[in-house]
Amino acid sequence: MINTAIIPVAGLGTRMLPATKAIPKEMLPIIDKPLIQYIVEECALAGITNIVLITHSSKNSIEDHFDVSFELESTLEKRVKRQLLAEVQSIVPENLSIMHIRQGKPLGLGHAILIGRKIVGNNPFAVVLPDVLINRFDCDLSSSNLFDMIHRYETTGHSQVMVEEIDLQLSESYGIVDLDSSKLAVGESEAITRIVEKPQPSKAPSNLAVVGRYVFSRSIWDMLEDTPLGLGDEIQLTDAIDKLLKHEMVEAYKIIGKSHDCGTKESYFLTNIEYILRSQRFGEEFSVKAEKLINEFST
Numbered sequence: 001m002i003n004t005a006i007i008p009v010a011g012l013g014t015r016m017l018p019a020t021k022a023i024p025k026e027m028l029p030i031i032d033k034p035l036i037q038y039i040v041e042e043c044a045l046a047g048i049t050n051i052v053l054i055t056h057s058s059k060n061s062i063e064d065h066f067d068v069s070f071e072l073e074s075t076l077e078k079r080v081k082r083q084l085l086a087e088v089q090s091i092v093p094e095n096l097s098i099m100h101i102r103q104g105k106p107l108g109l110g111h112a113i114l115i116g117r118k119i120v121g122n123n124p125f126a127v128v129l130p131d132v133l134i135n136r137f138d139c140d141l142s143s144s145n146l147f148d149m150i151h152r153y154e155t156t157g158h159s160q161v162m163v164e165e166i167d168l169q170l171s172e173s174y175g176i177v178d179l180d181s182s183k184l185a186v187g188e189s190e191a192i193t194r195i196v197e198k199p200q201p202s203k204a205p206s207n208l209a210v211v212g213r214y215v216f217s218r219s220i221w222d223m224l225e226d227t228p229l230g231l232g233d234e235i236q237l238t239d240a241i242d243k244l245l246k247h248e249m250v251e252a253y254k255i256i257g258k259s260h261d262c263g264t265k266e267s268y269f270l271t272n273i274e275y276i277l278r279s280q281r282f283g284e285e286f287s288v289k290a291e292k293l294i295n296e297f298s299t
Helices: 035-045 060-065 070-078 082-089 109-115 145-156 168-173 220-225 237-245 265-278 283-298
Strands: 004-008 050-055 097-102 125-128 132-135 159-165 175-179 189-197 208-216 250-254 258-261
Touching: 004 035, 004 109, 035 060, 035 125, 035 132, 035 145, 050 060, 050 109, 070 082, 109 220, 109 237, 125 145, 132 208, 145 159, 145 189, 145 208, 145 250, 159 189, 159 237, 175 237, 189 237, 208 250, 220 237, 237 250, 258 265, 265 283
Parallel strands: 004 050, 004 125, 050 097, 159 250
Antiparallel strands: 125 208, 132 258, 159 208, 175 189, 175 208, 189 250
16 A cells, blocks of 8 residues: 655755745745645645655755644634635645655755655655646546556556656657557556656657656665666666666556646746636636736737
8 A cells, every 4th residue: 555655855946046046946836835735735635644755954944834833823813814724724634744854965866765765664655746736627636647556556566657748859858768559548557668868859769758756666765776876977766767677567657637847937937827727716817817918918
């Protein structure tokens, strides 16, 4: 049974500077909630009960966000701001525990995940990257891609890696997987034959890119332990997955819905716009005002 997710939040967010000089990128808001809160809510929806945040000394505000703020709650109570109080008190979903452990050296995603072994132990677990939001806007909210991946793992025992079709010209920004078949159906899984970290478009084995959600068997721990420094002098998770492929089956799970990469300024802005437009609270009014602005700039 998988009930633990590792969320690496130790990165410095250099692609979002200067906004992230003093504010962790995971605390940047999408509408009125920080990115990391959406990620934690996704984990809870998938049945995760334990979250391990791999942090950095500059990320105290993330820990504070998920801690109780007695002064704030008391003030909201006295001012009869009951709706706001309820929102603040529900930041940490019920029955969810959040733990923190620091990554002392910036040695990459694989290293960050490996640090989590101290808490997770030799057990299977999920990994959720905090700068990628996943949406199934047209689906039943009682389900999620991560839930499906965990169910698939518990049924087959095969590690799962979420993938999404991309424009091949973007391959140098992703890990790319190779499969036996040429077509993977949405919401289905298939064995990975090869995985390559950030290949040039001409050398990419497919247009299926890894998009920040993983479910791993406990075997990945030893692969990470034995993975040397790779691209960028970091321990690459992709290299560890490639090692794992030589010992047991790893499957690519094709996303239902779409991903939103919030790790760059342009994609972060676009994600905010889409979330606002889809918001029941803000969408209609924002749409009218945005259309007016667009018309002003186009004339």
